[in-house]
Amino acid sequence: MNKSGKKEKLSFYIDSETSNRLLMLCSKTNKSKSQIVREFLMQGLTMKTTRDDLDFICKVISKQIESSLKGDIERIVSLIVKNILSSQNTNYLCTELLKENNNLMDIREIKEKAERYAIEYLKIKNKK
Secondary structure (H helix, E strand, C coil), rough: CCCCCCCCCCCCCCCCHHHHHHHHHHHHHCCCCHHHHHHHHHHHHHHHHHHHHHHHHHHHHHHHHHHHHHHHHHHHHHHHHHHHHHHHHHHHHHHHHHHEEEEECCCCHHHHHHHHHHHHHHHHHHHH
């Protein structure tokens, strides 16, 4: 219906199968074809509007979540980077100390030995 409450005429064609299904629905519901078509049209328009609204709402929520979490994510990434740098510095310092105290070993030997110990430690820890 338009704003004044007046009805406007709408004409269209449907295939015979759709027409038969519409007639069966009319007999089940005791409604006219026009009533059923109007109801279906309103339902379709309502669903389309709801779907459009839902898309808009999802975009707004996504932007809010992104802006809310952006600072936290940046802090987490910063902590991870600091942790990696600290780990690498520790690795370097330990290697240099071992190199100085073990004149016979080169850096590759020290790293390989450390990796073997780490793998053995993980195997033992996983068995427990």
